[in-house]
Amino acid sequence: MASSSCAPSMFSPFLHKFRARNSIAMVGLLSYSPKTPTPISLTKSSFTFISLSTPRKPLKKSFQVRSVAAPTEAVSGFDDMVSETKRKYYMLGGKGGVGKTSCAASLAVKFANSGHPTLVVSTDPAHSLSDSFAQDLTGGTLVPVEGPDSPLFALEINPEKAREEFHTVAQKNGGTGVKDFMDGMGLGVLAEQLGELKLGELLDTPPPGLDEAIAISKVIQFLESQEYSMFTRIVFDTAPTGHTLRLLSLPDFLDRSIGKILKLKQKISSATSAIKSVFGQEENPQDAAGKLERLRERMVKVRELFRDTDSTEFVIVTIPTVMAVNESSRLHASLKKENVPVKRLIVNQILPPSATDCKFCAIKRKDQMRALDMIRSDPELSNLTLIQAPLVDVEIRGVPALKFMGDIIWK
Ligand SMILES: Nc1ncnc2c1ncn2[C@@H]1O[C@H](COP(=O)(O)OP(=O)(O)OP(=O)(O)O)[C@@H](O)[C@H]1O
Numbered sequence: 534m535a536s537s538s539c540a541p542s543m544f545s546p547f548l549h550k551f552r553a554r555n556s557i558a559m560v561g562l563l564s565y566s567p568k569t570p571t572p573i574s575l576t577k578s579s580f581t582f583i584s585l586s587t588p589r590k591p592l593k594k595s596f597q598v599r600s601v602a603a604p605t606e607a608v609s610g611f612d613d614m615v616s617e618t619k620r621k622y623y624m625l626g627g628k629g630g631v632g633k634t635s636c637a638a639s640l641a642v643k644f645a646n647s648g649h650p651t652l653v654v655s656t657d658p659a660h661s662l663s664d665s666f667a668q669d670l671t672g673g674t675l676v677p678v679e680g681p682d683s684p685l686f687a688l689e690i691n692p693e694k695a696r697e698e699f700h701t702v703a704q705k706n707g708g709t710g711v712k713d714f715m716d717g718m719g720l721g722v723l724a725e726q727l728g729e730l731k732l733g734e735l736l737d738t739p740p741p742g743l744d745e746a747i748a749i750s751k752v753i754q755f756l757e758s759q760e761y762s763m764f765t766r767i768v769f770d771t772a773p774t775g776h777t778l779r780l781l782s783l784p785d786f787l788d789r790s791i792g793k794i795l796k797l798k799q800k801i802s803s804a805t806s807a808i809k810s811v812f813g814q815e816e817n818p819q820d821a822a823g824k825l826e827r828l829r830e831r832m833v834k835v836r837e838l839f840r841d842t843d844s845t846e847f848v849i850v851t852i853p854t855v856m857a858v859n860e861s862s863r864l865h866a867s868l869k870k871e872n873v874p875v876k877r878l879i880v881n882q883i884l885p886p887s888a889t890d891c892k893f894c895a896i897k898r899k900d901q902m903r904a905l906d907m908i909r910s911d912p913e914l915s916n917l918t919l920i921q922a923p924l925v926d927v928e929i930r931g932v933p934a935l936k937f938m939g940d941i942i943w944k
Contacts, residue, residue: 609877609920611943615647618765620844625879626771627850628860632881633657635929636850636922637770638665639939642932644766645681646939652755652764653678653687657772660689667931675760680932684763753835774864778871842874849917850879853904862913869913878917879942880905882924 614621625637634655641653652675655662663670670676670687678685755761838845847868851861861878868875883905884898908914922942929938 608944609942610918611643614846614943615644615649618649620765620767622767622769622838622845624769624771624845624847625850626769626847627774627864628852628857629773631850631852631857632879632922633773633850634661634665634770635935635938636848636879636881636942637768638662639929639935640848640943641678641685641687641766641768642681642935643939643943644768645678645683645685646936648683649766650684650763651681651686651766651768652761653685653768653770655687655689655770657770659772662687662689662770665930665935678932681936686764756834756838774860778864778867840872840874845874846877847873847875848877848879849875850881851908852882853880853901853908855904855907858904858907858911858914861908862911865913865917876918877920878908878914879920879922880908881922883921884924 614623623637623640625633625640627633634657637653641651644651653662660671666678666687668676668679670678671689673688673690675686675688678687755764755767849861849864849868851857865875865878884894884901886898887894890898908919920942922938925938927934929935
């Protein structure tokens with residue numbers, strides 16, 4: 534029978550000094566398992582974060598870490614991720630609650646501390662970026678994140694708020710308000726074309742994918758707006774699997790729909806005035822067709838962006854359980870079908886090895902090992918770079934903690 538406690542007595546503590554690129558040092562007690570050559574777990578350690586850069590206000594934060602860490606099986610290849618100044622997009626996604634936000638936020642901090650002006654965007658309707666950074670990042674606009682060396686901004690897209698606004702303007706102003714709002718989202722042409730089709734009613738029963746349409750319209754703005762041009766790394770904290778897949782397939786859907794509208798418009802341009810009134814009479818059909826064509830081109834751009842192996846990567850985040858691994862396998866299959874580039878798989882919350890497991894930990898670890906074996910033999914997942922992230926016994930909140938986590942994951 535396994536020992537009844539996870540006592541750290543078998544571990545020899547030693548002082549570990551971690552020095553991050555001239556800004557923050559973490560000093561704490563590290564323990565290691567005598568069975569493995571490298572330090573693998575932090576046991577009953579107390580970390581102090583001290584700012585090393587003289588002009589800055591000293592950052593002093595402490596938290597207790599009792600158990601951290603398995604060794605990473607493969608390095609994540611962070612050097613590749615950070616090397617070019619050309620803008621790159623990273624989307625982190627997976628099953629609910631596996632640690633997408635923590636991994637995305639830690640990557641964003643790591644990019645910013647490596648010199649990249651970075652934007653982290655949440656397209657999950659249930660945002661947790663503010664919780665993760667322990668700063669108020671709400672509001673649906675660019676908000677600076679305090680702490681990293683280079684500019685880091687966050688953007689929480691709030692689809693529900695946007696939908697409410699949409700509803701209000703639809704009720705107050707009739708068609709013109711809706712048009713203004715849709716214009717603001719980069720979807721104005723669609724509103725023009727559909728202006729007479731009672732969009733207000735549509736909102737009472739929002740079509741599947743409206744949230745994603747709002748998120749996508751923001752992506753379109755990234756590509757075109759000056760405000761966003763400074764960012765060389767954009768990290769997306771995406772919604773759980775189902776939402777994300779809809780988000781990725783929406784540009785195709787809109788592209789097809791616009792194509793249909795364009796064809797329809799050509800057909801009706803010489804039809805009866807009653808039909809013409811549905812699409813508005815005042816506008817020259819050629820102009821409207823041109824605008825629609827431009828919107829279609831934008832959608833094609835977005836679709837290409839998601840599929841561009843040079844600038845975009847989808848990182849799957851999972852945990853070592855059978856259910857999460859199965860879902861990740863299905864997610865990868867769907868992303869492959871959509872031609873979205875995936876190279877890395879983060880397995881988060883791995884229990885640290887220990888010579889003195891309690892019964893619960895021993896069973897849990899065995900379970901996790903089985904899930905890791907599943908990953909290694911899964912045809913969808915086995916070819917991905919496997920990044921193992923440790924389970925820590927405190928919530929990862931705030932920039933220093935995210936930096937700590939990022940330095941373990943992103944190597
Ligand atoms: N490696 C870890 N060790 C300990 N706690 C963790 C770890 N990773 C994440 N957590 C904790 O798990 C909780 C969920 O994490 P997070 O919000 O990052 O997950 P998520 O996948 O984004 O969730 P959701 O699907 O709800 O958006 C948080 O409390 C976070 O601090």
